[in-house]
Every structure is written in C-alpha cells, then in structure tokens.
Amino acid sequence: MEIKILGSGCSRCRELEKRTREALEKAGFHASVTKVDQMQDIARYHVMATPALVVDEVVETKGRIPSVEEVIQILIRHFA
Amino acid sequence: MNKRLIILLVLLPVWIVVYYNLQTVTNWLVDEVLNLTSGSPFTEAFRFFIYELPKVLLLLVLIIFFVGIIRSYFSPERTRLMLGGKRQITGNILASGLGIVTPFCSCSAIPLFLGFVESGVPLGVTFSFLIAAPMINEVAVVLLFGLFGWKTAVVYVVTGLMIAITAGWVIGKLKPEKQVQDWVFELQSGNAETNNVLLTLFDRIQYGVDSVKEVVGKIWIYVAIGIAVGAGVHGYVPQDFMVSLMGKSAWYSVPLSILVGIPLYSNAAGIVPIVSVLIEKGASLGTSLAFMMSVIGLSLPEVIILKKVLKRPLIFTFVGVVAAGIMAVGFIFNFLF
Numbered sequence: 001m002e003i004k005i006l007g008s009g010c011s012r013c014r015e016l017e018k019r020t021r022e023a024l025e026k027a028g029f030h031a032s033v034t035k036v037d038q039m040q041d042i043a044r045y046h047v048m049a050t051p052a053l054v055v056d057e058v059v060e061t062k063g064r065i066p067s068v069e070e071v072i073q074i075l076i077r078h079f080a
Numbered sequence: 081m082n083k084r085l086i087i088l089l090v091l092l093p094v095w096i097v098v099y100y101n102l103q104t105v106t107n108w109l110v111d112e113v114l115n116l117t118s119g120s121p122f123t124e125a126f127r128f129f130i131y132e133l134p135k136v137l138l139l140l141v142l143i144i145f146f147v148g149i150i151r152s153y154f155s156p157e158r159t160r161l162m163l164g165g166k167r168q169i170t171g172n173i174l175a176s177g178l179g180i181v182t183p184f185c186s187c188s189a190i191p192l193f194l195g196f197v198e199s200g201v202p203l204g205v206t207f208s209f210l211i212a213a214p215m216i217n218e219v220a221v222v223l224l225f226g227l228f229g230w231k232t233a234v235v236y237v238v239t240g241l242m243i244a245i246t247a248g249w250v251i252g253k254l255k256p257e258k259q260v261q262d263w264v265f266e267l268q269s270g271n272a273e274t275n276n277v278l279l280t281l282f283d284r285i286q287y288g289v290d291s292v293k294e295v296v297g298k299i300w301i302y303v304a305i306g307i308a309v310g311a312g313v314h315g316y317v318p319q320d321f322m323v324s325l326m327g328k329s330a331w332y333s334v335p336l337s338i339l340v341g342i343p344l345y346s347n348a349a350g351i352v353p354i355v356s357v358l359i360e361k362g363a364s365l366g367t368s369l370a371f372m373m374s375v376i377g378l379s380l381p382e383v384i385i386l387k388k389v390l391k392r393p394l395i396f397t398f399v400g401v402v403a404a405g406i407m408a409v410g411f412i413f414n415f416l417f
Contacts, residue, residue, distance in 0.1 A: 008385075010187035039190050039388060040263065045272040048156035048195035050188040059274040063156070063183055064287075065294065 001031035001078060006042045006062075007051035009035075016051040016065050023071035029079060085285070099138050106131040125315025132353070133307045136226045137300060140219065141292050147218045148291030152284040154182045156192055159209070163201045168252050171205035176244035179212030180237075186214055186382045193389050197264055204252015210386075211402055212244035215377030219299060220348035227356035235413075236369065240377070243405035250401050251394075259394035299349040306353035313357045326363035326371075328417075333367045334410035338403050341374025348376045365417050370410030378402055 003020060007013030017033065024031055036042060036054075045054060049063025053071070060074045106127060110116050116123040159182045163175055184192070189210060196206045216237055224233040279287070326333050344351075355368050378399060387395060 008187060008190070010185075012185065012187065039194065040267060042191050043194045043198075043267050046195070046274065048160070048188065048192045049183060049185070050191055054272070057272055059272055062274075063185075063188065064290070067290075 001029065001075070002056055003031050003033045004036050004054040005033065005051060006036045006045060006047055006054060008037050008039070008042075010050070012065055013037075013051040016053060019065065019068050020053065020071055023068045023075060026068065027072045027075055029075055031075075085282075088285070088289075095138060095142060099135070102131060102135055102138075121315040123315075125311040128314045129307055129311035132227065132310070133304060136223060136303055136307065136353070137296070139222050139226045140296055140299075140303070143218055143222045144292050144295050145288040148288035149284050150181060151183045151291070152279055152287040154178070156182060156184075156195060158182075160195055160199050160201060163196070163205055163209070164199050166202070166205060168202065168204055168249055171202060172208040172245045172248040172252070175201075175205045175208040175248065176212040176241050179209045179244060180216045180241075182209075182213065184213040184217075186379070186385065189382060189385055190388055193386075194264060194267060197260070198267065202252055203256045203260070204248045204250075206248075207251045207256075207398065208244045208248025211247055211377065212241060214379070214382065215244065215373060216240045217348065217376075219295065220352060220372070220376055223303075223348055223352035227353055228359070232365070232369075236372075239369070239409045239413075240373065243373070243377075243402065243409065247398075247401045247405050251397060254397060256394050256397070259391045259397075261389050261391060264389050299347060302347055302349035303353065306350040310353040310357040313354070314360065317357075317361055320362040322358050323362035326358060326367045328364035328366065328414040330367075331411075331414075333364075334370050334407055334414065337367050337371035337410070338374040338378075338406055341371050342378050342399070342403070343380045344375050348372075351375050364414050366410040366413030366415070369413055370406050373406045373409065374403070377406070 003024075005013060005017045005020065007016070013035070017035065020033060024033070042050065042052075045052065045059050047059060047062050051065065052062035053060045053066065053074070055074060055078050058078075061070075066074070109130070110123060110127045111118060116126065159175075159178045162178065163171060166174060193206060193210070196209070197203070221233050221237060224236050277283075324330060326337070351372060355363070355372055359365065359368050383395060383399060386398070390398070
C-alpha cells in the first residue's frame with residue numbers, strides 16, 4: 001500500500017500526516033507514507049484544496065483533515 | 081449517532097441562556113463578588129476582557145458550526161464548474177459570492193488557481209474569488225458583528241464584495257494571461273481517481289462540529305490576545321487618543337494604514353478586537369475598515385505563495401488594484417460618516 005500526503009507543508013498537512021501514521025499504527029498496517037509538496041505534482045491529482053490523502057493513487061480526502069478513525073476505515077477498504 | 085444530535089439540540093438553548101445573560105453575570109462578578117472600584121482603569125479593562133472574550137467565543141462556535149454545514153454543500157470543484165465559461169462582470173460577481181462560501185485556506189491558493197485555469201475560468205474571475213475568499217471570512221464577520229455590531233459587519237461584507245468584484249474585473253481587463261508563469265499552461269494533468277463520498281445530513285453536522293474544533297481550536301489564543309490588548313487600551317488609553325493619528329481629519333492615515341497592514345500578517349482573530357477599541361478612542365470608521373481589510377485581505381505570505389504562479393508585474397498589479405479598492409473604501413467612509 002502506498003500513501004501520499006498532498007500539500008505544501010502547512011500545519012494542516014502535518015496534522016494529516018500525523019493522523020495517517022497513527023491510523024496505520026492502530027490498524028497494524030504497513031505502508032510507505034510520502035509527502036508530495038510540489039505544485040506540479042499536486043495538480044496531477046486534480047486536487048484543488050490541500051491537504052489531500054491519496055491511497056494507492058486514489059484521492060480519498062481533500063481540503064480537510066479526517067479523523068484517525070476515518071483514515072482507518074479508508075485503509076481497511078484498500079487493504080481488503 | 082443520535083446521542084450526539086441530542087447533545088447538540090440541548091446545547092443550543094444553553095448557548096442562548098449563557099449569551100444573553102453574559103453582561104449581567106459579568107457586572108455581578110466585577111461589582112458584587114470581586115467588589116472592584118467601578119470606573120478605575122483596571123476594573124474597566126478587566127470587565128471588558130471577561131465580558132468580550134466569552135461573548136466572541138460563543139458567537140464563533142455557533143456561527144462556524146452553521147457555516148461549516150453550509151460549506152459542506154460547496155466544494156472548489158463545484159465552484160469551478162459554476163464559474164467555467166462565465167463572462168466578465170457576471171463571473172466576477174458570482175466568483176466573489178462563491179469566495180465567501182467555498183471552503184478555502186490560503187495554503188491551497190495555488191492548487192485552486194491551477195484548477196480554475198485548467199478548466200478555463202477567466203483570470204479576472206479567478207482573482208475575484210482569490211480576493212473575496214480570504215478577506216470575507218466567517219471569523220472576521222463574527223468578530224465584527226460581536227465587537228462592532230451588525231451594521232459594521234454588513235458594511236465590511238458589502239464593501240469587501242465590491243472590492244473583489246471591481247478588482248477582479250479591472251485585472252481581467254488588463255489582459256493578465258501573459259503574466260502567468262509559463263509552467264502553469266504546460267501542466268499535464270494525470271488521470272488519478274477520486275473517491276467521491278456522498279454526504280448524509282449527519283456527515284454535514286459532523287463537518288460543522290469538525291470545523292468548530294479546527295477553527296476555534298486554532299484561533300482562540302489570538303482572540304484572547306487581541307481582546308487582552310484591546311482591554312488594556314480600553315481601560316488605560318485616554319479617550320480621543322487616536323483622533324490625531326487615525327481620525328478622519330488625518331487624510332494620510334488611510335493609505336498609511338493600508339501600507340502598515342500588508343506586511344502585518346495577523347488573522348482577523350487578533351486584529352479586529354484591537355481595532356474595535358481604537359475606534360472607541362477616536363479612530364475613524366473608514367481608516368479602521370481600510371486597516372482591517374489590508375491586514376486580513378492582503379497578506380505578505382499569500383503574495384509570496386502567488387509568486388509561484390504569477391510573474392512579478394501581475395503580483396504588483398494585484399496588490400495595487402486591491403489596495404486602491406481598499407483605499408477608496410477608507411476615503412468614502414471617512415467622508416460619509
């Protein structure tokens with residue numbers, strides 16, 4: 001599983017990354033978490049509001065910070 | 081699930097009772113319980129602080145909750161769809177209005193700009209959106225309503241909209257396309273999938289609760305500092321102190337306030353409480369409005385962010401046109417009131 005956090009390094013993006021790592025740990029999944037902070041790369045995902053959570057190249061959330069529980073639900077869906 | 085809804089429904093009457101009795105409780109606490117000397121600078125500063133802070137926080141919680149629910153019906157994608165192919169004027173008006181309700185954070189100004197350009201929204205229309213979105217935000221409006229009254233809040237929103245519409249229109253007339261960084265038009269869009277979730281009413285209420293937690297969690301400290309400084313000024317600074325500096329007879333105070341306001345990067349949360357007290361000490365409404373608009377709507381970090389997509393002349397045009405609009409508002413209000 002490959003997870004990407006899209007955003008230009010603002011505090012909200014760091015919060016999303018923190019929650020994603022927390023969700024991975026709680027759910028016991030292993031995945032690589034990469035930060036995508038170049039605008040050209042972010043634009044490729046058609047994302048107009050950051051931070052965005054991309055799991056296996058699918059944009060799952062954008063413009064908001066989902067709760068740890070919600071991230072776990074998203075991860076489970078991809079893991080199944 | 082339903083339990084949370086019931087909690088919210090119980091909280092609403094509690095909110096009303098607390099909000100409408102705040103003044104009485106504060107006075108009772110200051111005059112009866114603590115028995116402070118009424119009229120002394122310390123007492124009045126203290127009274128100001130312990131009355132205004134809970135009042136403003138209560139208003140913020142309530143309004144941001146409802147704005148959160150409204151915002152859940154809008155997304156940048158939807159706004160872009162509504163603006164695509166719109167002509168000048170109509171597009172500028174629509175974009176400025178949508179700028180108020182569409183969820184926006186200045187950190188995502190670039191992805192939003194790229195998305196608009198990609199789908200053919202005219203640049204002038206895009207600028208109307210980018211001016212209105214940060215300037216007319218719910219935090220500023222709530223604080224203006226709480227500390228200045230509803231009339232000033234309405235004046236701020238209406239004049240802010242007018243600046244966004246006119247400035248976007250003017251920039252659109254100046255043929256700004258050549259002044260956009262070249263890479264913007266060469267962007268190759270990928271084919272990433274997006275998982276769109278349909279929101280239920282409960283999700284929207286949750287969205288409202290989340291925005292209260294996120295926004296109030298982040299700004300309460302600035303509100304507290306702003307009101308504390310305001311309280312100090314309220315109690316200790318003599319009446320009419322600001323007349324010569326920010327009064328309406330000092331015409332140069334309008335452009336000066338704007339110049340000072342641009343690099344002053346404060347969110348509305350910190351600046352509005354301080355300005356509300358400056359007015360009490362003799363600053364004029366026009367100058368104060370201009371100062372707040374400049375601080376909130378024109379910020380240096382945002383200009384730096386925009387440099388990634390705009391060439392230098394367009395940056396200057398953008399700042400110049402918006403500053404001119406703010407200046408006009410300042411002068412008109414100083415003249416009228």
